Amino acid sequence: MDSFPAYFPLAGRKVVIAGTGEGADAKARLFDGSPAALVRLEDHAAFLPGSYTGAVLAFVSSADEVFAQAAARAARAAGVLVNVVDRPDMCDFNTPAVIDRGEVVAAVGTGGAAPVLATMLRSDIEAQVPEGAGRVAALMRNFQSEVRGALPTLHERRAFLREALSGEAAQAAMTGDMEKAGQLFREALARNVRKEGxxxxxxxxxxxxxxxxxxxxxxxxxxxxxxxxxxxxxxxxxxxxxxxxxxxxxxxxxxxxxxxxxxxxxxxxxxxxxxxxxxxxxxxxxxxxxxxxxxxxx
The missing domain is CATH 3.40.1010.10 (Tetrapyrrole methylase, N-terminal domain)
Structure with a gap:
């Protein structure tokens, strides 16, 4: 594994995009519908470390080499990880091809070596990830505390959740009926019997x-x-x-x-x-x- 994939929580976080043009706009579109606060920098503000303070990620996109280097330097001075579009040697991280299902996010990366290949693979995987997968994940998140309380042992939780993912509650969430999904999930948890190994x-x-x-x-x-x-x-x-x-x-x-x-x-x-x-x-x-x-x- 040449690159380690990691996911950054975006709720209440700031993401900065410095530069203009299609590259910058494409990076901005990655965050459509996300809870992150997106900040666009297009002038000398991109060269000031203070512009990046508190950001979790920064993207720089510019055909101007001086602009790209100065903006990347400023972001790093603020302690922010930087991705410079089309310049892998200047990147702290690479942007993968993303499959967005809300709570469920899958990504395919090639370490910046073959982004077209990553996009092709994403299309293949995307066809296998149903639209409702994010709602199923949201259902599981909503019941995390209850499941931990009812099933304090890790392997017991895993066994229950594996079964729940193919049960009626998950099917209801997949179709968008979250109220019914919650009711069915709680019923399944209440009648859960300790599974034999x-x-x-x-x-x-x-x-x-x-x-x-x-x-x-x-x-x-x-x-x-x-x-x-x-x-x-x-x-x-x-x-x-x-x-x-x-x-x-x-x-x-x-x-x-x-x-x-x-x-x-x-x-x-x-x-x-x-x-x-x-x-x-x-x-x-x-x-x-x-x-x-x-x-x-x-």
Whole structure:
């Protein structure tokens, strides 16, 4: 990863755009509908650090090299991160191709190397992100405190929210009926029953494109990940990066049973045939087990 993507909250924040022309106007359009206070600088004020005080981001766009350098210098003197249009070597950050769904924002960046490619990829991804996704995210945000109170354990919250995202409340939010969505979400939270954990054995030898969709989803939902040394690195990258990791030596049947009984979703990436004795030990303890191998005839 050559560039680290980060999101800056815009509510109550100031964004400065220095310069004129299509480049400056295009940057301004990025913030249409956002809660940020947008400040445009077109004259000598762009050269004064005080013009950028309190800003979270600054964009500079000008065909005049002297203007661009002076404005960028002033913004940095005020402690503001700067993007200079069409001058990657002068940028503290690059502007990605953005998919805006309100509460849901996705971005594709190429580190300034190929913005046209980023735009093309954005179009492909945009088609997969429904218009109502932002309303679903807003629903989840509105209930954050209630969910934390009802489900104090992180893995329990994750299990509930994963189910809620495909439930009736999310569907209501997707269609725009936020009042009904809130009612359904609260009802689902009230009747939520502690979910039992599960242990899934996933083929980790690779290649990654032979994994079934079910296996991919299991990797993305794992609370605990056990990786065999010979597992394909490309398969490993498909797992949640924040999942707790155990070494194969630590992943004894007794330990996996304990984790599953506490509600964890455990994925064991295996690069060799699964030991029948391990599966039998888990099943004998009443733990749900699933073996997800490569797609048939792949």
């Amino acid at each position: 599960k242990v899934r054995f996933v083929a980790g030898k690779g290649p990654a494109d032979l994994l079934t969709l079910r296996a991919v989803r299991a990797l993305s939902a794992a609370d605990v990940l056990v990786i065999d040394e010979a597992a394909d690195p490309e398969v490993v990258t498909m797992a949640r990066r924040d999942a707790h990791r155990l070494s194969p030596a630590e992943a004894t049947p007794e330990h996996l049973i304990e984790l599953a009984r506490s509600g964890r979703q455990v994925v064991r990436l295996v690069a060799a045939p699964v030991e029948a004795a391990d599966i039998q030990a888990l099943a004998a303890a009443g733990v749900a087990v699933e073996v997800l191998l490569a797609a048939p005839n792949a």
